[in-house]
Every structure is written in C-alpha cells, then in structure tokens.
Amino acid sequence: MSRSILITGGNRGIGHATALAFAEAGHKVAVTYRSGEAPADLVERGCLPVQCDVTVAEQVELAFKTAEAAHGPVEVLVANAGITRDSLLLRMSEEDFAAVLETNLVGAFRVAKRATRSMLRARHGRIVLISSAVALKGEAGQTNYAASKAGLIGFGRSLAREIGSRGITVNIVTPGLTDTDMARALDEERTAAIVGQVPLGRIGRPEEIASTVAFLASDAAAYITGAVVPVDGGISMGH
Template structure:
C-alpha cells in the first residue's frame, strides 16, 4: 500500500444514510461511525443511533431533501458517501394494488433515491470524490408475487446506478447497488418460525443474514478498497438470487 493509500484508508468521510433510524439503515450508520466516519442519518422521525446526526426528512419531499443536505453540510461539510436506503412497501396482489399503493412506493424507493443522489452529485463532482450506494433488494432481481410495486422500484435502482456510474465516473464518483436478501431485523423477527424455516430452505447458506453483513459491504464500497468498483450490483443474500 502506498503512502497515499494508507492516508486514504484512515480518512474520515462525511456519510449520509437515508432511512437510518432502524433496521439495515441503522446498522449501516452504526458501522460507519465505528469506522471513524462523520455520519448523519435521515428518517421521518429524525431518530438516529448514538454518534449519528439525526435529521428529520421525508425523501418524497424535495424541499426536505435539500434542507437535510444543508444541515449535514453545516455540521460536517459536503456529503462524500451517500447511502440511499430509505424505502417502504405496500404489498398486495396486482389486481388489488391501487394507484396510491404504486405511487407511494415508487415515490419513496425510487424517486426519493433519485432526489438524494441528485443533491449529492454536484459537490461530489466539484470535489472529484464521491460514493453513491443504493440499497436495493433480491426482490428487485428475482421478482416476488404481491410486490410488483416494490420489485419495480428496487429494480429501477440498478438502471439509475449504472447510468450514474457512466455519467460521473470521470469525476471520481462511483455508483453501486447492494441487494440484500432475507436479513434479520425487527420485521423478520415477527415472522412465524415455520415461515422462517421455509424461507431458509431456499437460501443456499441455509440462514438469514445479519444487518452487519450488509453494513460491511457498504464500508468496503465507501473505502479505498472499493475505489475501482462502480456500476456493480452486489448481492448480500446467502446465494438466494445467484445468477441474476
């Protein structure tokens, strides 16, 4: 490792995680704090883990997104690593899915990701450094009955990231997608044991993942070791979606 690489490996970056109050987003924020970064997290509640600057923000509101970035910049400086994790689901069969169900999920998961990426891009280009990481899902690659809206929104992140990778790469900005599978969170803790066992049978590793499995990949992509990775879709799913 060169002296410049050694310096870069210990450099503290300004990280913004959207949807960082719980679940995978919270785990990512905590992991990035442990790695020595200056971390802010948005959520509708404004809650955040210890050591993280909590900002109340609904990513479906362009004005709130702009204000959130201004708060981060005032506290830490321009966002250097963006983790677009905020998202919702409104699952139902397509024949029962209302326009509102569709619009709400697309607005939060896809348009919200676009808004925060757009807001982050200009200072990243100016500083010739940036890491944009979208949190997708294995569902976006495999599809899932009853999740037409959710799967479409998560699949759309792949096209977004790869377009940004081509658009911003010459300015030192990478754009990647991380696609988790079944990860242990408060949501999966509510699943029936028989259902968990059924899902686990479909996973080659035979178990659900941990939040830190996802967070570790984010730390890699944000750090110097991930500097030559862009336009990638990285599954963290125990092999569930392999081949996609």
C-alpha cells in the same frame, strides 16, 4: 481519513447498522429518519440525526444543508430509505404502487442528485444504493417493491456511467431477507419458505449488509462502479 457520510433511513435495520459501522470507523455520520425518535445509540456515537421524508424535495434539501453545516460536503451517500406495501397485483391500489416507487426509487433519485452537486466539484465521491434480491428474482405480492428496487439498478448503473469520469463511484447492494423490522412483519410460514430457498439456510444480519456498504465506500473499492453486489446467502444466484 474521516469522511462526511449521509445515510437515508438510518434509524433502523440496515441503515442503522451501516451508520454504526461508519461511526465506529471514525467517520462523520448523518442519518435521516422519517418519524419517531432518533436512536439514542447513534446519537451517543456522535451521529447526527436529521428528520427527513425523502418523498418531499424541500426536506431532502434541508437534510443536506444540515449535514453539510455540521460535517462538510457529503462525500459518501447511502440511499437506504424504503417502504413496502405488499399485495397481490389484482388487489393492489394505484396509490400503494405509486407510494413504494416514490419512496424507494424517486427518493433515491432526489438524494443522489443532491449529493452529486458537491461530489462533482470535489471530483470524488461514493454513492451506494440499497436495492434488494427481489429486484433480481422477483417475489409474488411485491410487484411494486420489486419494480422500485429493480429501478435502482438501472438508475445506479446509468449514473455510474454519467459521473465515473469525475471520480465518483455508484454501486448497488442487493440484500436478501435480513433480520429487520420489515422481515419480522412476515409470518413464520412465509419466513420459513424464504429461508428454505437460501443456500446458506438462514436470513442475513444487518451488520453483514453494512460491512459490504462500508467496503464499497472505501478507497479499497475505488475501481468498482456500476456493480450489483448481492448479500443474500445465495438466493439470487444466476439472476
């Protein structure tokens, strides 16, 4: 059955791969992007690009209205939009700390709150929050990012308890280092050090994260909610 799906930050990396996975499965997919051009391959596959900065409430509302007008009420939300501003704590500005939380955590709050409006009426829905293995194990130089991604776990599990009785599931995926623009920004030495901690000995592929998201959004995962699902090659095991 074709569902109306909205993915924030769907123009690249994990969000892009997730959009492709849903589109290829025949779903109606809308993707938000903050800047630049919408990816041509997503448009070619029928995805609806919507420019939206999740830190601006008015843009979130407009994005949902645009997606709803084209595809109907959002039935699956993937909150993926995120940024990094890495620095050691003593050098980190309050602006950089706040900006990461505003996008990664407060942005997810905005889109989840808006999505539940129609999901509660329908008594059905799927929300998947994209967190990070860093939320579980920590990472030097990423106190802001780790705080924002750990916040998603508490937020998602609390929301799962709030709305589970209405047939809505909320789950959290924690990817490890994945082959995206964000990972490519790391120098070779840092990348090698991280990969050296991964039991599977490599970084992840966006498609591997996307397949997990697609499963959690499917009927096969109807009895899974409040779960934290690591897709990280084993780097966070034990946390």
